[in-house]
Amino acid sequence: MKPFDLAQIPALEIDSVSHRYGVRVALNGVSLTVRQSSFTVLLGLNGAGKSTLFSLITRLYAIRSGQIRIFGHNVANEPGAALSKLGVVFQSRALDVDISVRQNLMYHAALHGIPSKRTNELIAQVLDRVAMTDRSLDRVRNLSIGQMRRIEIARALLHQPRLLLLDEPTVGLDIKARADILDHVRRLSMIEGIGVLWATHLIDEASAGDDVVVLHKGSVLAHGGLGEVVGKSGGADLRDAFNRLTGAADQDELESTG
């Protein structure tokens, strides 16, 4: 008998993480988990702390208090093991627009130490997955924003991560492209069993069956299945629940300070 079941290790486990910039508190005791092959929506307005959280998970900033584990690997102690299981789509554009799609992907593969023969196979695979095979030799500059997003997702998936983080991946996309990307990533998490953390301020990007984390001013206000979060808040739907939760938090804050 195994001491614990591998399948039970969360893809991402954030345990009471706090972070501040000078005196401004960006994250206040944040805890959340992303289960394997789940689609978890991190819902928060601009300034809620989503990007700070991403910077901590990706080890851009040091974790000062609390712990972050990716498949059980502590980001602070075993950064290599943790980061090799992680794929990220940053909010800021991360592709080099002057070179081709393929060259961008080759660069990424090198950053993961993947030999060139294997790289070719993987590139073919991920481009096929995002339906961009025919654009592999095009310069990134010549793609639409939606296509660039798809390439960024392909790039994030290239080294076959088990956890995918996306920071506001639909910013700047039209409704159709937004729906495509969302649908696509959702399918990925289902078929390939990838744990997905999807950060957004757009409430309608969460749907039934997703896990939802409501992050507001650096604190987690609710965490659980979408139905559960809505039910607990007493709201009619997620939008209502979100407004109730954040409204109540703001009210508390007003009362305690004023």
Add this chain to the structure above:
Amino acid sequence: MTAAGEAMDRHSFSLAQYLICLKGIVWREALRFIHQRERFVSALVRPLVWLFIFAAGFRQVLGVSIIPPYETYVLYEVYIAPGLIAMIQLFNGMQSSLTMVYDRETGGMRTLLVSPFPRWWLLTSKLLAGTLVSVLQAYAFLVIAWFWEIEAPPLGYLALLPALLLSGFMLGALGMLISSLIKQLENFAGVMNFVIFPMFFASSALYPLWRVKESSLFLYYVCELNPFTHATELIRFALYEQVSWVSLSVVLGCTVAFLFGAILAYDPARGFLARRNNPAG
């Protein structure tokens, strides 16, 4: 924390994989170099302006006596050529390090730093890639200068290569260190005023140090302590098939110190990045 962490991680990648990573970073820098011809041209025009205009104008004013490594009187143009090569590397080092950090739009730095390889390896590879570009620029300058009758012994051009690699590495590491430490230097104009110009002028690039000594002893000591002086002298001696051991030691020492400092500065545990950045989300 990180030292222990990376020690634990080290065996997860083979040496071959480290080389794949290095090759990828160098290759990408080469592609950027090919695609940004304006950058290459402007990097070349800058020293040529100094050579064609400044040096021509000062030729009559500034005589250069026979000092090592020169064995005869040399024209002023010949004297300043090594300094201009070092200037190419100084600009290149500052530019590539700064764009790497401040080019938030492209998120290039984030892409690099989420790689599972240890950070010291990523930064060293990145520096090496930038250095190779500056070496190409330096040789392109020397080709044009050759037509301007600045001719070094043939083997000098070969002996120059290790000197260029070392000085380029030192200046690149300095740029990386500065970019990580000082917020005020976010734009290039600030770097020009506070780093490039003082380093360039308070050095042996434009005038031999004995001349500086005649006018100000204090300035002379500043120049002697300036690592850029030693980068220039390392290049100057190498071009004439000689080794300036003092300069070589200074450049080596500074390279190690700057690189070590830059790696520390980019260590998330030290938090320079965290202290500076303040993202909206």
